[in-house]
Amino acid sequence: xxxxxxxxxxxxxxxxxxxxxxxxxxxxxxxxxxxxxxxxxxxxxxxxxxxxxxxxxxxxxxxxxxxxxxxxxxxxxxxxxxxxxxxxxxxxxxxxxxxxxxxxxxxxxxxxxxxxxxxxxxxxxxxxxxxxxxxxxxxxxxxxxxxxxxxxxxxxxxxxxxxxxxxxxxxxxxxxxxxxxxxxxxxxxxxxxxxxxxxxxxxxxxxxxxxxxxxxxxxxxxxxxxxxxxxxxxxxxxxxxxxxxxxxxxxxxxxxxxxxxxxxxxxxxxxxxxxxxxxxxxxxxxxxxxxxxxxxxxxxxxxxxxxxxxxxxxxxxxxxxxxxxxxxxxxxxxxxxxxxxxxxxxxxxxxxxx
Numbered sequence: 001x002x003x004x005x006x007x008x009x010x011x012x013x014x015x016x017x018x019x020x021x022x023x024x025x026x027x028x029x030x031x032x033x034x035x036x037x038x039x040x041x042x043x044x045x046x047x048x049x050x051x052x053x054x055x056x057x058x059x060x061x062x063x064x065x066x067x068x069x070x071x072x073x074x075x076x077x078x079x080x081x082x083x084x085x086x087x088x089x090x091x092x093x094x095x096x097x098x099x100x101x102x103x104x105x106x107x108x109x110x111x112x113x114x115x116x117x118x119x120x121x122x123x124x125x126x127x128x129x130x131x132x133x134x135x136x137x138x139x140x141x142x143x144x145x146x147x148x149x150x151x152x153x154x155x156x157x158x159x160x161x162x163x164x165x166x167x168x169x170x171x172x173x174x175x176x177x178x179x180x181x182x183x184x185x186x187x188x189x190x191x192x193x194x195x196x197x198x199x200x201x202x203x204x205x206x207x208x209x210x211x212x213x214x215x216x217x218x219x220x221x222x223x224x225x226x227x228x229x230x231x232x233x234x235x236x237x238x239x240x241x242x243x244x245x246x247x248x249x250x251x252x253x254x255x256x257x258x259x260x261x262x263x264x265x266x267x268x269x270x271x272x273x274x275x276x277x278x279x280x281x282x283x284x285x286x287x288x289x290x291x292x293x294x295x296x297x298x299x300x301x302x303x304x305x306x307x308x309x310x311x312x313x314x315x316x317x318x319x320x321x322x323x324x325x326x327x328x329x330x331x332x333x334x335x336x337x338x339x340x341x342x343x344x345x346x347x348x349x350x351x352x353x354x
Contacts, residue, residue, distance in 0.1 A: 015115035020048065022071070022107055027051060036093070036116050038085030056082035056090060070097050071107050080117070092118045201331070203237040203354055204245060206285050210270055213249050217266075224263040227253070232271040236353035238285050244327045251324050252289040252347055259293025259345060266291050272353060283353040284333065290346045296339040304337055324349070 016033020020026070025047040034043050037054055045051045048067075055063050059081040070077045077097045082090055093114045100109040210229055217227040249268075256266040269288040275281060296304070305325035328335050332352045339345035 014117075015113050017111070017113045019109065019111045020051075021109055033114055036091065036114065037083060038087060038089065054083050056084050058082070067097070067110070070099050070110065074099050074101055074105065074107060091116055092121050201239045201241045201244075204240045204242055206235050206238055206245070206270055206287065206351075207231045209242055209245055210249075210268060210287070213246060214268060217253055221257060225257050225260065226265045228265060228267045230267065230269045232269065235270060235272055235285050236283065238331070238351040239354050240327075240331050240351060244331075248324050248327055248349060249287075249289075251321060252349075255321070255347075256289055256291035256293065256345070259291050259295075264292050273350075275350060284350040285353050287349045287351075288346055289349075290344065292344040295341045295343050295345055296337075297341060301337050301339050305335070 014032075014036070016036050017030045018033055019028045027044055027047055027050070029037075029039075029044040031041045034041055037045075039045075045054060052060055052064065063079070063081050066077055066079045076099055078095065079097075080092065080094050082092050084090055094117045095112060095114045097110055097112045099107055100111065102108050210231065214227050214229045221227060253266055253268070260266075267288075267290040269286075269290065271286055271288075273284055273286045275284050305321050325335055328349055328351065333350045335350070336348045337345070338348070
């Protein structure tokens, strides 16, 4: 390849080549590498010290150690470092070092190439930030969806409270206070999106939490939909934030209610099971939410946990079950769906027993 063609190829790849005669400390750079370093075409630093002077001060020791390792171990290396051009601009280079030895295994030459990856790294970082924003946006949308569920429950509880002022509504008032407290906790979760993880989830008493939530559901749904609870075994604890379990239950129970527009029964079953062949084998606490509604076809059931997939038209967000899946998956568990048209649906949440 003639020199001009080689120069054109290097320019397209934003990569330049170099060669260092170790014994004589003589350094040669290709024109493209000189351009990358902000030098005139044909200009090359004087020896190894001149090269190191162009390295960003914070990366200089790492670069020196990398070169020394290549010399001592007589093996090729690849690393990434920053340089500072004479005008003060900082660039990021990906460098490849090849070691040449003589017949006596003495290192006589280092050669290699440097590629300017500054824009690529900036693009990668922008993409990472966009993905983080998209993820945070999806989480925030899911929290807003769940918050809307709780606000809707508050509205229904208040309606029940005002329907008969003469009746003893002590329990309804307590349910309203408890649900209002949960709305505050939802907003706290939204604030946490910009912060790091809050640590390991607490050990949760599933039976106690289910009992509390079923009481709330009964107050919200009234007589149109019956909510039954069956705790079949002494249950082990699980590692899950109580608010996250509440979010899971709200989404599953509201979907079960909506599947029975003319009223019916929503049954919650909690039991301890041994799972083999579905993810990590072991003991799980399984919570089943069952309804006798219209059911789903296979296509719908297969897409049930996809974000923004909904069968409710304009009234649905498609976030509820995606939230359920993410919460349970983050806890090390899994969710299964069993549904048939005209028969009903069973959604089973499996959480590792602790």
